[in-house]
Amino acid sequence: MTCVMHKVDVLTNFPKLYMQEETGDMARPVDPGHFSTCEARLDKHIAGLCSVDFQVAVVLPAGGSGERTGILTPKQLCTFLNRLLISYTIQTFERVPWIQSIVVVVAKESLDLMMDIIHRFHHRNVLVVHGGSTRHRSIFNGVGPSVVIIHDAVRPFVEEDFLLKITMAAKEQGAAGAIRPLVSTVIATTLEGYLDHSLERTKYRASEMTQGFIYDVIYQAYQRCSESDFKFGTECLHLALQYCGTNAKPIEGPPTLWKVTYKGDLAAAESIVKGMYLYTFLYTTLSLYCFVCTLSSLCHCTVFKCNISMIVVYLDSKTTYFIDLMYVSTIFYTT
Ligand SMILES: Nc1ccn([C@@H]2O[C@H](COP(=O)(O)OP(=O)(O)OP(=O)(O)O)[C@@H](O)[C@H]2O)c(=O)n1
Numbered sequence: 001m002t003c004v005m006h007k008v009d010v011l012t013n014f015p016k017l018y019m020q021e022e023t024g025d026m027a028r029p030v031d032p033g034h035f036s037t038c039e040a041r042l043d044k045h046i047a048g049l050c051s052v053d054f055q056v057a058v059v060l061p062a063g064g065s066g067e068r069t070g071i072l073t074p075k076q077l078c079t080f081l082n083r084l085l086i087s088y089t090i091q092t093f094e095r096v097p098w099i100q101s102i103v104v105v106v107a108k109e110s111l112d113l114m115m116d117i118i119h120r121f122h123h124r125n126v127l128v129v130h131g132g133s134t135r136h137r138s139i140f141n142g143v144g145p146s147v148v149i150i151h152d153a154v155r156p157f158v159e160e161d162f163l164l165k166i167t168m169a170a171k172e173q174g175a176a177g178a179i180r181p182l183v184s185t186v187i188a189t190t191l192e193g194y195l196d197h198s199l200e201r202t203k204y205r206a207s208e209m210t211q212g213f214i215y216d217v218i219y220q221a222y223q224r225c226s227e228s229d230f231k232f233g234t235e236c237l238h239l240a241l242q243y244c245g246t247n248a249k250p251i252e253g254p255p256t257l258w259k260v261t262y263k264g265d266l267a268a269a270e271s272i273v274k275g276m277y278l279y280t281f282l283y284t285t286l287s288l289y290c291f292v293c294t295l296s297s298l299c300h301c302t303v304f305k306c307n308i309s310m311i312v313v314y315l316d317s318k319t320t321y322f323i324d325l326m327y328v329s330t331i332f333y334t335t
C-alpha cells in the first residue's frame with residue numbers, strides 16, 4: 001500500500017510506515033537509463049552495501065511552483081519522453097540499494113497526481129508527504145529518523161558514488177553537502193543600486209544538493225530555527241551550523257548536480273534524457289545486430305536485413321521475424 005501522510009505521522013511513525021505495495025514487472029514507459037556503465041554500477045552497489053550499515057532515507061522536496069521557469073506547470077511535473085521529471089529523480093534513488101526509503105514532498109494540490117505517478121511508473125519504497133509554503137518547511141515535513149539525504153526533486157542526474165560520499169561524510173560529521181566552483185563572481189550592491197563590493201571568487205563555492213544529515217542534527221536545526229529562517233532561508237547546512245553547531249563537510253560534486261531552475265534548464269534536461277536514451281538505443285541495436293550476424297552464420301539458412309528501427313530475419317520462405325529495435329531497447333532499459 002502506498003502511504004500518504006502528514007507531518008505528525010512522519011515524526012512519530014516514520015519507520016513503520018515504510019511499506020509499499022510490491023509492483024509487478026509490467027512494462028514501464030521509456031526509461032533513458034543512467035550515466036554510469038553497468039560494471040561501474042555493480043562496483044558502486046557493492047561498495048555502498050558494504051559500507052552503509054545504517055538506515056538512510058532521502059527527502060525529495062517537490063512542493064514548489066517553479067515560478068522562475070515562467071510556465072504554469074511546476075518544473076518537477078514537466079514530461080520528457082513520456083516520464084515526468086520527478087519520476088526520473090525518484091528512479092535515480094530507487095536504483096541505490098542502500099537507500100531504504102524515498103520521501104517525496106509535494107504541494108497539497110499535487111498529492112493525487114503524485115500518487116498516480118507512483119502507480120503509473122511502478123515506483124517502490126516511496127512515501128508522499130504534503131509540502132509547506134517554503135522549501136525549508138517542505139523539507140522539515142519530510143525528515144524522519146535515519147541518516148537523511150536531502151535532494152531537490154529538480155536535480156535528476158545525481159550518481160550513486162557521489163551519494164555514498166555525502167552519506168558517509170554526513171554520518172561521520174553530522175552534516176555534509178555538495179559544492180561546485182562559482183561560474184560567476186558574486187557582487188553586492190549599495191542601496192542605491194551601485195557596486196558596493198565583490199567577493200574573491202576562488203575563496204567561495206556554490207552550495208548545491210545533495211546534502212546529508214544525521215537525523216538529530218537536521219531535526220533539531222528545524223525545531224530551533226526562526227520563522228524568518230523558514231521563510232527566507234535557502235541553506236540547510238547553515239541551519240545545522242547555527243542551531244546545532246555542526247560544521248558540515250563540503251564535498252565537491254560533478255556538474256551534473258545542476259538544478260532545473262529556468263525554462264532553458266528544462267530543455268537542457270530533456271536533451272540529456274534523450275541523449276541517454278539514444279545512447280542505449282544505439283548500444284542495443286549494435287548488440288542485436290552482432291547477435292543476428294552470429295546467428296545467421298551459425299544457421300546457414302538465415303538471411304537478414306537491418307535498418308535503424310528494425311531487423312528482419314528470414315528463416316525460410318515461409319517464416320519471417322521482425323525485431324522492433326525501439327521496443328527491444330525500451331525493454332533493455334527497464335530491466
Ligand atoms: N515550498 C516549496 C518550495 C520549493 N520546493 C522544492 O525545492 C526544490 C528547489 O527549489 P526551487 O528550485 O526554488 O523550486 P521552486 O520553488 O519550485 O522554483 P521557483 O523558486 O522558481 O518558484 C524544488 O524541487 C522545489 O519543488 C518545495 O518542496 N517546497
Ligand SMILES: O=C(CO)[C@H](O)[C@H](O)COP(=O)(O)O
Pocket residue numbers: 135152207208209234235236237259
Ligand atoms: O542548492 C541549494 C543549497 O541549499 C538549494 O537547492 C537551493 O538553495 C535551493 O534554493 P532556491 O529555492 O532558492 O532555488
